[in-house]
Amino acid sequence: MNPLPHRVKLVDVGPRDGLQNEKQPVPAAVKIELVHRLQDAGLKEIEVTSYVSPKWVPQMADNHEVMQGIQRRQGVRYSVLTPNLKGFEASLADRPDEIVVFGAASEAFSQKNINCSIAESIERFAPVVEAAKAKGIAVRGAMSCTVGCPYEGDVPPSRVEYLAGLMKGIGVEHVGVADTIGVGTPKKVQAAFDATLKHYDIDSVSGHFHDTYGQAVGNTLAALEMGVWQFDASVAGLGGCPYAKGATGNVATEDVVYLLHGMGIDTGIDLDALIDAGAYISEQLGRPTNSRVARAVLAKRKA
Amino acid sequence: MNPLPHRVKLVDVGPRDGLQNEKQPVPAAVKIELVHRLQDAGLKEIEVTSYVSPKWVPQMADNHEVMQGIQRRQGVRYSVLTPNLKGFEASLADRPDEIVVFGAASEAFSQKNINCSIAESIERFAPVVEAAKAKGIAVRGAMSCTVGCPYEGDVPPSRVEYLAGLMKGIGVEHVGVADTIGVGTPKKVQAAFDATLKHYDIDSVSGHFHDTYGQAVGNTLAALEMGVWQFDASVAGLGGCPYAKGATGNVATEDVVYLLHGMGIDTGIDLDALIDAGAYISEQLGRPTNSRVARAVLAKRKA
Numbered sequence: 001m002n003p004l005p006h007r008v009k010l011v012d013v014g015p016r017d018g019l020q021n022e023k024q025p026v027p028a029a030v031k032i033e034l035v036h037r038l039q040d041a042g043l044k045e046i047e048v049t050s051y052v053s054p055k056w057v058p059q060m061a062d063n064h065e066v067m068q069g070i071q072r073r074q075g076v077r078y079s080v081l082t083p084n085l086k087g088f089e090a091s092l093a094d095r096p097d098e099i100v101v102f103g104a105a106s107e108a109f110s111q112k113n114i115n116c117s118i119a120e121s122i123e124r125f126a127p128v129v130e131a132a133k134a135k136g137i138a139v140r141g142a143m144s145c146t147v148g149c150p151y152e153g154d155v156p157p158s159r160v161e162y163l164a165g166l167m168k169g170i171g172v173e174h175v176g177v178a179d180t181i182g183v184g185t186p187k188k189v190q191a192a193f194d195a196t197l198k199h200y201d202i203d204s205v206s207g208h209f210h211d212t213y214g215q216a217v218g219n220t221l222a223a224l225e226m227g228v229w230q231f232d233a234s235v236a237g238l239g240g241c242p243y244a245k246g247a248t249g250n251v252a253t254e255d256v257v258y259l260l261h262g263m264g265i266d267t268g269i270d271l272d273a274l275i276d277a278g279a280y281i282s283e284q285l286g287r288p289t290n291s292r293v294a295r296a297v298l299a300k301r302k303a
Numbered sequence: 304m305n306p307l308p309h310r311v312k313l314v315d316v317g318p319r320d321g322l323q324n325e326k327q328p329v330p331a332a333v334k335i336e337l338v339h340r341l342q343d344a345g346l347k348e349i350e351v352t353s354y355v356s357p358k359w360v361p362q363m364a365d366n367h368e369v370m371q372g373i374q375r376r377q378g379v380r381y382s383v384l385t386p387n388l389k390g391f392e393a394s395l396a397d398r399p400d401e402i403v404v405f406g407a408a409s410e411a412f413s414q415k416n417i418n419c420s421i422a423e424s425i426e427r428f429a430p431v432v433e434a435a436k437a438k439g440i441a442v443r444g445a446m447s448c449t450v451g452c453p454y455e456g457d458v459p460p461s462r463v464e465y466l467a468g469l470m471k472g473i474g475v476e477h478v479g480v481a482d483t484i485g486v487g488t489p490k491k492v493q494a495a496f497d498a499t500l501k502h503y504d505i506d507s508v509s510g511h512f513h514d515t516y517g518q519a520v521g522n523t524l525a526a527l528e529m530g531v532w533q534f535d536a537s538v539a540g541l542g543g544c545p546y547a548k549g550a551t552g553n554v555a556t557e558d559v560v561y562l563l564h565g566m567g568i569d570t571g572i573d574l575d576a577l578i579d580a581g582a583y584i585s586e587q588l589g590r591p592t593n594s595r596v597a598r599a600v601l602a603k604r605k606a
Contacts, residue, residue: 182599185565186524214558214595215565218520221489245602248595255517262488262518292517292551296485299548 005229007266012038012253013047016081018238020059021249022285028062030284032069037277039073042269050081051090067094088128098138101125105159106149122166129171141172146192148183150243157195164199174204176232181243182212186222193226206230209251212241216251217259236278237290252291254278308532310569315341315556316350319384321541323362324552325588331365333587335372340580342376345572353384354394370397391431401441404428408462409452425469432474444475449495450487453546460498467502477507479535484546485515489525496529509533512554515544519554520562539581540593555594557581
């Protein structure tokens with residue numbers, strides 16, 4: 001077991017990964033306000049939007065408006081999802097600090113989700129990665145289904161190692177190990193990281209856990225114990241689970257911050273301000289927060 | 304770090320600790336059916352009821368009826384809470400296998416909750432423990448507020464060590480380390496166990512975590528890593544949090560079983576049958592389950 005990290009960097013993926021999976025459309029002004037509140041709370045990286053056809057993801061059709069509307073803060077990194085070269089080129093006018101490309105560790109998921117093999121999907125990203133690096137834009141690779149797949153079930157670590165190798169091969173500098181359907185438990189998550197670490201060092205990997213089965217906080221602890229110090233999370237647990245209606249999606253940023261601060265690990269985040277940001281977007285969506293920390297703190301404030 | 308245990312014993316405290324904190328009254332027949340479903344699912348210990356004045360806890364006024372109505376199964380232990388000698392004597396007709404006595408690690412909580420000091424409260428239990436042992440009935444000591452207190456805030460491990468010493472002094476054989484208000488995080492929970500282990504060995508302690516701040520699964524992992532192999536949990540996460548309305552209470556047994564099975568740790572429990580037991584009582588209470596595992600599995604069954 002490695003010593004726990006003293007500092008953790010959290011990426012709030014709520015505005016993109018979260019809101020993309022919410023049913024109701026959210027006005028650009030609300031998204032901009034959410035980003036402002038997140039950076040006010042101390043987030044140093046925010047996944048803002050994606051550049052994908054509005055035919056497929058209408059929730060992100062306002063990508064330019066949102067990116068142009070943000071009052072950027074020094075030291076904050078604004079990342080965007082770019083599914084192909086066309087999307088990447090469309091994003092350039094909005095000056096993203098980082099682009100996110102993606103691939104699945106499950107062949108069935110890759111086929112069903114983007115209609116091509118894992119290897120083909122990564123090959124298609126090669127020119128995107130090259131173009132980004134030529135412009136000095138950072139590249140993160142999101143590896144989905146690294147523990148389980150809605151079609152295949154358990155995903156063996158060897159497939160994660162394979163995907164990480166492909167990502168490395170096209171020059172991706174940092175990869176996220178995602179438990180996309182939240183079925184992971186600590187040992188399985190550690191195995192997915194072990195597989196990834198065959199190609200990446202500990203400073204170039206992050207965890208991305210969904211809380212569908214209530215395991216995300218435990219999985220975060222398991223990753224911390226390996227020395228992982230970068231994690232994605234979604235304020236208010238925004239975004240449901242497209243594979244099980246009514247189930248929760250991304251782990252709430254508030255719950256991860258509570259874990260980390262409780263262990264004396266610095267995040268630079270003001271938990272109360274973060275809870276306020278989550279309350280704001282939950283109110284806009286007209287639904288209760290998925291963060292247990294937020295529920296408890298808001299209940300105590302009322303009392 | 305100790306090797307993880309291969310086997311874990313779970314005590315379902317839903318019928319007592321859970322239902323006691325639910326608002327609506329539950330008929331004895333429903334409680335009996337719940338106990339039957341829990342033992343059918345493979346639970347080997349169930350905290351059934353308490354013998355306390357119905358003036359104070361009207362939800363448990365049917366203690367005799369419930370205990371007498373259960374069709375007992377060989378190998379299952381039926382435990383009951385006995386707050387004093389009178390309660391203990393009242394319980395004898397119902398042949399409990401184990402009685403539970405209790406004390407707080409926080410002086411303020413002890414005063415507010417039972418109107419006496421920690422030392423006084425434990426002294427009062429001495430004759431109860433003696434009488435139980437004379438009759439061959441096992442005794443468990445529930446230690447509340449071992450991490451945090453709603454009145455005092457953080458509770459230092461030295462207070463837990465003090466309480467554990469008092470419990471040991473009156474002959475309590477096994478103690479539960481409870482995070483009563485769910486504020487604990489892994490290192491704090493481990494410190495509470497370290498303090499307890501000054502007086503008890505690893506086979507004589509159990510964890511009792513509330514999920515108010517979403518940390519219970521992580522705290523369970525942290526305790527497992529110390530070698531703790533006995534835990535309380537509450538099916539469907541029964542029981543709210545009396546200190547924060549709308550917040551969750553006991554960790555759901557389903558979520559703990561999912562964690563354990565995911566790590567290859569045996570519990571003897573059939574998760575699907577347990578989820579059905581939780582769905583049964585949630586329906587009787589007319590409220591959604593607090594188990595994320597149950598929510599995800601039930602959503603998938605519907606799909």
